[in-house]
Amino acid sequence: MAMLDIRDLHVAFPRGKKDEVEALRGVDLTLEKGERLGVVGESGAGKSMLAFAILNLIAEPGRVSAGRITFHGENLLELSERDIRGIRGNRISMIFQDPMVTLNPVLTIGTQMIETLKAHRRISEAEAHRLCVEKLRLVAIPSAESRMSAYPHELSGGLRQRVVIAIALLTDPELIIADEPTTALDVTIQAEIMALILKLCRENDVALILITHDLGVVAEVTERIMIMYAGKCVEEGPTRTIIETPAHPYTYGLLRALPQNAVRGEKLYQIPGAMPPITALPSGCAYHPRCARATDRCRAEIPALGPEGTACFHPLAPAEAAS
């Protein structure tokens, strides 16, 4: 049985008195122990919503309206608040986008780390302190001992993200969800942090869900990719296959839009139009208004994710995609 198994997950937000709009419209996902999955999509595609749904932390008034999320056979959506707290930050950790704002500005690094540890383990202050320093060393923070008494604003962005990673690793989780962990960082630091996350996941056999809109990062780090569009998974498969021979026109468009795939001297490619807001989804396939291959069938029917991992009526043949 897979470690994490998500089936037909729907997240809905109320609109007006009776109506609801769906931010996630039936997402399936499986993750094995130690597996690294990339979740890619534009802003608003529902990537972060998926992460918060896994931890059962969808902000009010939103709710999981259908589906099931099983972690080691337990449905996380049915656990009591107390039990789910025992999983959050303990067996499943999360790393956020902006380390400038994810650490509490008025508490020292040490206070925040020890508090995390003590929320999940019955250990002495001294033992907690020792473990925290050990993890800070693990993420290559220089003079780890003295950083324990530092406040977040005394550290640089890169160091802060290392602290956040150290906090995520404190309880030796089985799964880390990283929500755009390098977006807010300097380009030179980005590669370092990504390499650190990859190394730590490999060494400790930790599974990773990497949420990003950077296909380049995903290609380097993950084994599988899931492409999301307007609250649905449109394509899913091994990283190499998807990068080399995308079948969904949207994935193909994203890859073509990468600057490194552009032809010198030509204008950079961009997918025409913008992703529709969840409040005004088109009929049929949500991508059809932007898709060059769309037909009447695309406008009428919603394509399901097929066994080959593509939700499209007119997928690209490998020969077309490779060009």
Next chain:
Amino acid sequence: MISWRGVFKRFLSDPVAMAAGLVLLVLVLMAALAPLLAPQNPYDLMQLDIMDSEMPPAWKPGGDERFLLGTDSQGRGVLSTIMYGTGISLLIGLGAVVVQGVLGITIGLLAGYKGGWIDAFLMRLADIQLSLSTLMMAIIALALFNAAFDANTYADYAIIMLIVVIGVAEWPKFARTVRSSVLGEKNKEYVDAARVIGLPARRIMWGHILPNTLTPVLVISTIQVAEAIMIEASLSFLGLGMPTDRPSLGSLIRSGFEFIFSGSWWITFYPAIVLVVLVLALNLLGDWLRDVLNPKLRRGDN
């Protein structure tokens, strides 16, 4: 981030804040050290002599050098009673703010963090409390208390009663301030991060959000001390506050008020001056704190 060293530096460079702080320090020291400094213990009946009553200040004809600011109708030195009375006024002011703070912060945190019907309920409660004037509430409560117990019991528990009554009547100010700060803080990512870590709501509220809302709490605390002292003085002036044998500044003003027209103006005048100076210093300090701690008003030099 506000650095306390920076705040202290600004304090030293602001003459108004310095003056207010200095005045407050002098008054607090005077009150705290009253048993050592005061020329006379006004609570000790053995030291009082009715023959000394209604003496004018020492530099006036008929004045006595033992009583620098004159004496009241019972022969107590006005200077000594002011020293002791300032202490009682400050004690009530601080105590009331502690009660307000504990109530208001708890309710404000709950309302802001939980939201929904809890928020609606608690804030309507605050609205109701605010729509009843503090003075009216206090007068009703203290009048009942006065009527229910004999004078001795009343005198023994007057301080505690005043602290509780003023504290309960004024909690909405803290609750509203804390709630609005919590609403600003609770959507920040460090709160999400704390929830993702698996901390319970109680710990997130008190350990993570509260420390980030303390700046406005500090500011209103200062102003509310002044407010509470004023309310206590008003109540004492109306005869519902501290009894005359353990006078606060308010009851001193009241006890001298009857003698103004007989020419003994000093019994009322000096306590009133001290009250005004005390409240003014607290308010100036509160205003200054609000300006300094508000990053939007901060000058470029910090």
